[in-house]
Structures are given as structure tokens and as C-alpha cells.
Amino acid sequence: MSETNGNLLVAEDVYGGYGSADILNGISLRVAPGEFVSIVGPNGAGKSTAMKSLFGLIKVRAGKIAFEGREITKLRPDQIVRLGICYVPQEFNIFPSLTVKENLEMGAFIRNDDYSAEIENVYQLFPILKERRRQLVGTMSGGQRQMVAMGRALMLKPRLLMLDEPSAGLSPNFIELIFERIQEINRTGVGILLVEQNARQALEISDRGYVLVMGRNRHEDTGPNLVNNKEVAEMFLGG
Amino acid sequence: MLLNVVQLTLYGIVLGSIIALGAIGVSMVYAILGFSHFAHGDMMTVAAYFGFVGVVTLHLPLPLALIFSMILTACLAVGIDRVIYSRLRNATPIIMLISTIGVSFMLQSLTQIVWGPSNEVYQSGIVLPYKFLGLRLQPVEVTIILGSVLLVVLLHFFLHGTKIGKAMRAMSDNRSLSQITGINTELVIIWTWVITGVLAAAAGVFLGADTQLNPRMGFNLLLAIFAAAILGGIGNLYGSILGGLVIGIVEEVSTIFIDPGYKPAVGFVIMVIMLIVRPYGILGGKR
Numbered sequence: 105m106s107e108t109n110g111n112l113l114v115a116e117d118v119y120g121g122y123g124s125a126d127i128l129n130g131i132s133l134r135v136a137p138g139e140f141v142s143i144v145g146p147n148g149a150g151k152s153t154a155m156k157s158l159f160g161l162i163k164v165r166a167g168k169i170a171f172e173g174r175e176i177t178k179l180r181p182d183q184i185v186r187l188g189i190c191y192v193p194q195e196f197n198i199f200p201s202l203t204v205k206e207n208l209e210m211g212a213f214i215r216n217d218d219y220s221a222e223i224e225n226v227y228q229l230f231p232i233l234k235e236r237r238r239q240l241v242g243t244m245s246g247g248q249r250q251m252v253a254m255g256r257a258l259m260l261k262p263r264l265l266m267l268d269e270p271s272a273g274l275s276p277n278f279i280e281l282i283f284e285r286i287q288e289i290n291r292t293g294v295g296i297l298l299v300e301q302n303a304r305q306a307l308e309i310s311d312r313g314y315v316l317v318m319g320r321n322r323h324e325d326t327g328p329n330l331v332n333n334k335e336v337a338e339m340f341l342g343g
Numbered sequence: 344m345l346l347n348v349v350q351l352t353l354y355g356i357v358l359g360s361i362i363a364l365g366a367i368g369v370s371m372v373y374a375i376l377g378f379s380h381f382a383h384g385d386m387m388t389v390a391a392y393f394g395f396v397g398v399v400t401l402h403l404p405l406p407l408a409l410i411f412s413m414i415l416t417a418c419l420a421v422g423i424d425r426v427i428y429s430r431l432r433n434a435t436p437i438i439m440l441i442s443t444i445g446v447s448f449m450l451q452s453l454t455q456i457v458w459g460p461s462n463e464v465y466q467s468g469i470v471l472p473y474k475f476l477g478l479r480l481q482p483v484e485v486t487i488i489l490g491s492v493l494l495v496v497l498l499h500f501f502l503h504g505t506k507i508g509k510a511m512r513a514m515s516d517n518r519s520l521s522q523i524t525g526i527n528t529e530l531v532i533i534w535t536w537v538i539t540g541v542l543a544a545a546a547g548v549f550l551g552a553d554t555q556l557n558p559r560m561g562f563n564l565l566l567a568i569f570a571a572a573i574l575g576g577i578g579n580l581y582g583s584i585l586g587g588l589v590i591g592i593v594e595e596v597s598t599i600f601i602d603p604g605y606k607p608a609v610g611f612v613i614m615v616i617m618l619i620v621r622p623y624g625i626l627g628g629k630r
Contacts, residue, residue, distance in 0.1 A: 159523070185525040193523065199516040202509065210513045213506070214525040256524065
């Protein structure tokens with residue numbers, strides 16, 4: 105595990121899936137502290153599954169996952185979240201019958217100290233949330249829900265933020281805004297691991313990217329290099 | 344006739360308050376733990392007998408006996424969860440159905456073993472009712488209504504003003520997101536049983552004070568409690584209150600037209616109609 109040194113997250117040769125059949129057939133990836141890494145690939149490549157396996161939501165059959173040098177392969181999500189990784193699922197990522205502020209408070213559930221600075225921080229990132237802090241999140245638009253979900257995940261000051269398709273179902277304006285905010289979060293030193301369907305947009309702003317195909321690593325390069333890679337472009341960036 | 348209807352409506356509000364306290368508990372357990380708690384009526388029964396110990400053995404006044412019963416019933420509820428339900432966290436609905444009915448039988452039989460099968464009362468003798476405008480209401484019935492209102496207001500502030508209360512609402516929204524977020528779901532479950540136990544104690548002691556105690560008293564009300572929870576929308580606290588009052592009032596008023604012995608059937612008919620016409624309840628509950 106020499107690669108662990110200096111890396112935030114390291115996954116080596118991970119196999120796993122939901123039932124008896126594996127969806128992940130040996131995935132390896134790493135994220136350095138403060139790095140912005142994207143996982144892209146065609147539908148059914150196992151992108152979201154890969155992310156879930158990192159967060160303990162899927163049984164890993166073989167392979168090893170380490171965070172800050174500590175093995176987390178067999179830990180549960182509620183244990184992993186305490187170590188400094190926060191995860192925003194693609195769907196059902198907010199508490200609809202709670203207000204914006206209550207959603208953020210739930211994000212800080214395990215903290216017993218004063219977290220008003222983090223709430224202020226989220227409001228600065230998404231000013232609309234401050235305006236609507238008393239609104240029930242279930243009554244808000246998809247884009248605003250995504251902001252709440254990301255805000256909730258920032259309450260624990262994670263060192264790695266994992267986002268599963270944050271742009272799914274959003275209008276182009278909102279997609280741009282969400283991507284801008286992810287970059288802003290990244291600039292504060294938070295490592296980002298992003299799974300995206302909007303591959304080109306994601307790779308353009310990423311330090312590095314992984315292209316998964318059939319549950320395996322296919323390509324690994326810097327974001328811009330992957331965008332310009334002919335094979336990658338032909339495969340699914342739309343030429 | 345009108346006076347009669349108003350009088351029965353008043354009795355219906357008393358019965359409805361008791362049903363509502365039970366329905367809130369059933370509703371919360373369903374929303375947060377995901378199963379129907381068929382031992383709820385018997386939890387109320389045991390609570391009523393805890394109150395009996397308070398009043399008769401310890402010579403406590405009824406309000407103190409109620410608090411005594413609340414503490415013991417909350418412990419009982421948490422204990423049952425730790426020993427039985429916590430081992431079945433991801434069990435299928437049919438397993439939970441069988442388990443909660445099993446617990447129901449256990450509590451009912453234990454009550455009978457400890458306190459015997461005959462009827463008991465908290466207080467014997469005649470208490471004169473309050474009279475106004477030709478209506479009458481027993482002092483204890485006024486206490487039941489006011490006590491229920493107080494408990495519901497306290498519960499509202501607990502759910503909206505405390506960290507654990509908010510986490511209970513969050514977990515009722517989405518259990519897996521709660522875990523991902525880092526919410527201590529087992530702690531939330533323990534608190535859910537504490538609240539459920541306290542409410543069951545109030546419902547049981549109120550029921551005992553309004554009528555009399557016997558080992559089947561809570562079980563006999565279980566149908567009305569589930570009817571109320573379903574009527575209001577299971578998982579919806581305010582729906583349970585509304586459902587409880589509707590069932591209570593309709594059951595009492597129905598005695599004008601039909602034999603009082605059929606009162607429980609009225610609740611059952613309402614539940615069946617609701618399940619056919621609007622299965623998510625009046626206020627909309629958890630799906």
C-alpha cells in the first residue's frame with residue numbers, strides 16, 4: 105500500500121455488487137488531499153456503485169479501501185462519515201418534511217460543538233438557502249434541493265466530499281451553478297470525488313478523471329487530457 | 344335529540360383523546376421503525392396497571408401515579424425493543440407482525456398473572472359530574488381532555504425544538520439518509536420508544552380512569568387506534584389526532600342509532616372504507 109502515502113482516499117482492485125453478481129470488476133482509484141477527481145463512463149459502467157462501495161453502502165467482496173491511511177473497507181456508512189467523508193446520494197438526498205435549516209442541523213448531528221460557522225458558510229455558498237431557511241425542503245425545486253443536500257454534507261467539514269450525479273435532472277443554468285459551487289468548495293481544500301453523467305463538463309473542471317467501463321478502469325488521466333482523448337470522446341462524449 | 348348528540352360528542356372527544364394518544368404512538372413507530380405495533384394496546388393495559396400500583400399500593404394521587412406509570416412504561420417499551428425488536432431490525436413485515444402479536448400475548452398474559460383477570464378501578468364511590476347547559480362531564484374526563492392536549496403540545500415542541508425530535512422526523516423521512524448523515528439511528532429509536540411509552544401510559548391510565556381496568560382493556564381499543572392512525576394518514580402525527588377524535592366521536596354518536604355493543608365495529612367499518620377510498624388517510628401519511 106505504498107500509494108496510500110500522501111493520498112486521501114485509495115481504492116485498490118475493488119470487486120463487489122448488490123447480489124451475487126459483481127458490478128465492480130476490479131476498480132482502483134485515488135484522491136489526493138484537496139484534489140478534484142471525476143468518475144465518468146457510459147450508463148451501467150458502475151460509477152455510482154463504485155462510489156457506494158467506497159462509502160460502505162455496498163458489500164466489497166474483494167479489494168481494499170483506505171482513507172488517510174486507515175482501512176475502511178468493512179466500515180458502515182455511519183462510521184465512515186465520522187472519519188471525514190461526506191456523501192451526497194443522487195436521489196432522496198434531503199429530508200423533505202424538515203426545513204432548510206433543520207436539514208443542515210441534521211448534517212451536524214454528530215457534532216456537539218458550535219456549528220453556526222458552518223451554517224453561515226453554507227448560506228454564503230447558496231444565499232437562496234438563507235432566504236428560505238424556514239421553508240420545508242420538500243416544497244423546493246430540484247436545484248434548491250441539491251443545494252440543501254450539498255450544504256448538509258458540508259456541515260461536518262469533510263476532507264472528502266463525494267457527489268453522485270449532482271446535476272441529474274437540473275436545468276442547464278442550475279447545472280452551471282452547482283458545478284461552480286463544487287469548484288468553490290474544492291478551493292477551500294476539500295477533496296472532491298464526483299460521479300457525473302455530464303462527462304465533458306465534469307472533466308473540464310477536474311484535476312483528474314477516471315473512465316469506467318463495465319465495472320473496470322478504462323482510462324485515467326488529467327481532466328482536460330481525457331476530454332481531448334479521441335477514444336473517450338468517441339465512446340461517450342458525443343464525438 | 345340535539346342535546347343528546349352534543350353530550351355524546353363530548354364523550355366522543357374523551358374517548359377520541361385516548362384513542363389519539365395511542366394512535367400517535369402507533370404512527371410514530373410505523374414511521375420511524377417501519378412496522379405496525381400490534382402490542383400497543385397491551386402496552387397501554389400494562390401502563391394502566393402500573394398506574395393502579397401507584398394509586399392503590401403507593402397511595403399516590405392520580406397525576407403522580409400517571410407520571411409513575413409513564414416512567415415504568417417508557418422503560419418497558421425500551422426494554423421490549425432492546426430484547427426483541429432490536430434483533431429484528433431488517434426483518435420482513437410478516438415477521439414483525441408475528442413478533443408484535445407475540446409481544447401482545449405476552450403482555451396480556453403477564454398482566455393477568457400479576458394482577459388477575461377481574462375488573463379493577465382506581466377509585467370507587469360516586470363522583471358528581473360537572474353540569475352546564477344540561478350537559479354533564481366527569482372531573483376525570485375534563486382531566487383526560489386537558490391532559491391529552493398538554494401532551495400533544497409538549498410532543499410538538501419536542502419534535503420541532505430538540506435535536507433528537509428533529510432527528511426522529513428526519514428518520515421518519517428517510518432512514519438510510521439518516522445513517523449516511525451520521526444520525527445515531529439506534530439512539531433515535533430508543534427515544535421513539537420512550538415517547539411511545541409515555542403516550543401509551545397516558546392513554547392506558549386515562550382509559551382506566553374513565554372506565555375500569557382489565558387485562559384486555561387496551562387490546563380491545565387496538566382496532567380503534569389503528570383505524571384512527573390510518574384515517575389520519577399513518578406516520579402523520581396531526582392526522583392521528585384528527586383520526587382519533589373522528590373515530591371517538593363517531594363511535595359514541597353511533598350509539599343513538601345502533602346497539603352500543605357494536606361501537607368497535609363502527610371504527611372497523613371506517614378503517615375498511617378508508618383503506619378502500621383513501622388509503623393514505625385524510626392528511627396524507629407515509630407510503
